[in-house]
Amino acid sequence: MIFVGIDWGERHHDVCIVDPEGQVLAKGRVADGLEGFARVQELIGRHAADAAEVIVGVETDRGLLVEGLVASGYQVFAINPFAASRYRDRHVSSGAKSDPGDAKVLADVVRTDRQNHRQVAGDSARAEAIKVLARAHQRLIWARQRHLNGLRSALREFYPAALLAFGTDLDTGDAVAVLSDASTPTAGRTLRRSTIERLLRSGGRQRRITARASEIQTALRTPQLEAAPQVTTAYGAVVRALLHVIIELNTQITALEGELTSSFEQHADAPIIESLPGLGPVLGARAPAEFGDDSTRYCDAKARKAYAGTAPITRASGTRRTVLARVARNRHLADMCFRWAYASLRASPGVRCYY
Template sequence: MLLVGDDWAEDHHDIEAQDETGRVLKRARLAEGMAGIARFHDLLGRFVADDAEASEVLVCIEVDRGPWVRALVAAGYRVFGVDPKQAARHREILGSSGAKSDKGGAHALADMIRTRRHQLREVAGDSGIAEAVKVVTRAHQTLIWERTRHMLRLRVALREYFPAALAAYKSLDLTSDAVLRLLVKAPTPEAAAKLTISQITACLKGRRGIPDKAAAIQDVLRAEHLGQAPLVTTAYAATVKSLVAIITVLNSEIKTLQGEVEAHFGRHPDAEIILSQPGLGVILGARVLAEFGDAPGRYASAKARKNYAGTSPITRQSGKTKTVQARFVHNDRLIDALHNQASCAILHDPHVRAYYDQLKARDISHNAALRQVGNRLVGILHGCLKTGSIYDQATAWSHHDHDLAA
């Protein structure tokens, strides 16, 4: 068996190959790309018997995706993607000086796979459909996060020089087309005060109760408010126009990517099972699929899936002290999707609501209760995927209902 540590950078990989006794067989720096992966195969081939299988080569690397990892898996090597924090802790075991280098990183990874592979998770390849869903859902969510950041910058700018806008448009979303059109037409208090009812109405096209809203907006914009000097106001208006332009483009691209998410997710064979879960629609369902992946056998049990999700608690015990805490190291995208699922599920599924109410009756906070609801829903999802069955309330909550009756 050959143990390989692969310390990767953007344009190269430092590798170290060891035998099962820890003896270093080869160190090398390989370029990223086809030339590098070809040399990787050539170097390892010198230390593997002709009749040996590629599965006898174990590779440890601080990433679990990308073209390089895909090429290693395709070649038949067993690849273990480790968390950078795990790798850093193992480096501390090997030496306490704090020194760090690419060569040292490769050595630590090789030693890690040699001594602790029973504790590491092997990379299991997701299907092409699941990979595609991950790409578009992550891009879609990233653009939403970017829009939120720019919206907050827009709010800060308006508060500094044009507080009347925040007061007038408080019933509207700052990222909505209506508000963006109004800010383009009138980016300063002076221009906004001159807006007519017909101009405001045109910007509110598609909304309900337009006449009343238009009149209310005009009244606020024409009232007296604190402001800045004319020159400063002009400078702020220029920045607001730029932010409005960025948010407008983001709105368009988010809508486009939403269509891609729906199309890719709809092709996945597990889409029906995922959509049957309480609190999951197409977008949230796609995010859950993308972050969990669909590689068979990746999660040995419901507990393993919950641990990866970060919804299951961790216990810290030392002597007579014992505490149970939430997991703070987790996949942010997945935990966000599961939190939103739990929030929606308690509104639409009576069994989920009953479980949530039971938790609240024990003086558990809202967020902690949602986390426990999410943990339960992850277990239900695991069972449905394992058996290939859609969500059934009676089956999913039979044990819980028995507990309540008792």
């Protein structure tokens, strides 16, 4: 049995191999890529004939390097970088740090404490594909929200009438269509109702067009304090730029949603997941994406709850006992569970009664 620590880097990786007693058998630095991976295989092959006798510790659970190690049949453990830094303090009290030293620390971690860390799961290629799409889709949604926050902040500075007209729904077709044509207070005040109706139709509205146009016209013509003309012109340019970004994000989010739904429907567990209250093709896809589909990955339901961040943590010392929310968690999965809870309230009377 040998234990391998790999300090992962963008351009190169430091490798350290130790035996069960902790003696260093080999160490070195390899380049990132196929040549470097072949060098890692060569170092390991000198000291182990069977892949089952190789245990690897690395500070990431994804990437081509990790996929190659798992495909080679090695037991690969993902060591959280924060945890690895604590192990380093056990070996070096001076605070010194080096990449070769970190590789040795990772090798010692999987040699002595691997039972306390998570082994990289053997998820299917379909689950990995869903994960790539689901996370990209989620990141685009978060990026859109950041730009919407920036748009709202800009409007508050010079165009409060726009917020009166659209509130926080600045990514809707109504808001995007009208504000793209009237990005300043002066332009908003001069909009005729017929023009607003045309803009609403171009934004996709089909009902209450006349009534909604009247509401928007009234709001945009509300008296307000105004910034200097030069400042207003500058903010107008900012609003138009942000709207263009939001429009493109909306387009790409819709496109990725189609890809995600198509990929998820091909997963064997899709019918079971979608049968749960509140889980459709988008939220449902995030379940195999984040939990994975390796049935041996979690030992019980408590482990799944801890990974999702829905299980609290307890701090107890002497007579003092405190229960706190779990901060260290998978934020993608935590967001999915949060939205799932609210969606299930609308989809299931039983869930509503429970909550």
